[in-house]
């Protein structure tokens with residue numbers, strides 16, 4: 001039969017882009033693709049959604065890329081000719097054009113990030129524990145009403161609503177707008193039923209504007225109120241555009257990634273023999289399951305984009321000024337060069353193995369303490385309530401997300417088995 005592989009499913013592109021791995025958003029086996037990418041080198045030419053880029057595939061090279069002084073997230077460094085030949089309207093395009101902290105550097109980056117930073121410190125986030133626990137318990141009570149011997153989709157019924165309610169409350173989204181806002185942002189993040197489109201974008205912007213106006217009239221203890229106050233008090237330290245982009249970033253970045261983390265952790269724990277026992281017996285803490293999932297099954301597959309600000313060399317590979325680099329988070333997490341024989345094994349006794357799933361350096365994930373706390377509370381409460389949970393389908397039969405950005409499955413059917 002066909003040799004499996006990136007190349008065989010996706011023929012090499014033609015002369016226009018040279019010999020490149022074509023990253024396949026619908027790939028049935030991301031980790032096998034990544035093994036092949038790493039075998040091709042630490043920095044590999046790829047095409048992602050039609051965009052030619054370098055892919056940083058190993059732990060060491062990804063770490064170099066995330067902290068390199070001559071790689072920048074600022075869009076103005078992307079070579080105009082390369083950018084012009086990239087298709088518009090892709091997920092990559094949307095991420096690299098947003099005007100949030102994600103795509104700023106230096107002083108500008110500090111200006112956009114620092115107003116949000118205090119809200120996400122481990123200490124401040126720890127204060128959310130009772131609230132997160134209450135939301136979790138409510139979801140578990142609902143699960144307990146379901147027939148114990150029929151498949152339940154844990155992504156839909158548990159992993160999805162939990163971070164959504166937490167981040168909505170933190171940001172200050174009125175309950176009346178939550179459903180529509182989430183439907184729209186799911187479309188933008190390419191995980192929902194609705195397709196992303198200019199209409200969806202327009203409506204999302206309009207709705208955010210309405211919510212911001214409501215908060216302006218009746219301030220609360222939430223991040224939107226903080227940002228509005230800052231914008232108005234400090235003489236426009238944030239532009240209106242930046243205010244929108246920040247809220248949208250928190251909303252989208254803070255949701256789908258955490259859904260993937262909780263889904264992937266449940267999948268690993270019910271499928272890899274012996275692991276759940278280590279948690280139930282107290283030999284390993286739930287935080288170890290969170291960290292090992294982040295490493296072994298990173299919620300983010302590939303993330304755009306950094307650009308060479310001048311001609312540079314990384315691990316012996318020359319990069320021309322203006323060329324973009326893609327971060328392969330899931331690949332770095334299984335790099336045998338970093339993790340040895342342990343790389344492909346989900347094993348809580350080896351955790352916590354340091355990983356790069358939240359990035360590194362100035363852009364290190366702002367929401368990492370929140371994501372960690374949510375996942376830890378979610379998993380410990382879930383397996384306390386349903387100690388006999390087991391898979392309702394073999395993991396290799398679950399459909400993967402159809403996007404280059406996220407790494408998870410579209411469903412996670414289980415038998416709760418009380």
Ligand code: HEM
Nearest residue numbers: 101102253254257258261299357358359363365366367371
């Ligand atoms: C940045 C991963 C959850 C907000 C990042 C980056 C990664 C990441 C890898 C760095 C991107 C880069 O340097 O190129 C994750 C994962 C999550 C998660 C795996 C869940 C498991 C969250 C949550 C929030 C959040 C819950 C907020 C509520 C952000 C923001 C940035 C960011 C604002 C941009 C930081 C900057 O540019 O300075 N995230 N994230 N993330 N994340 Fe997260």
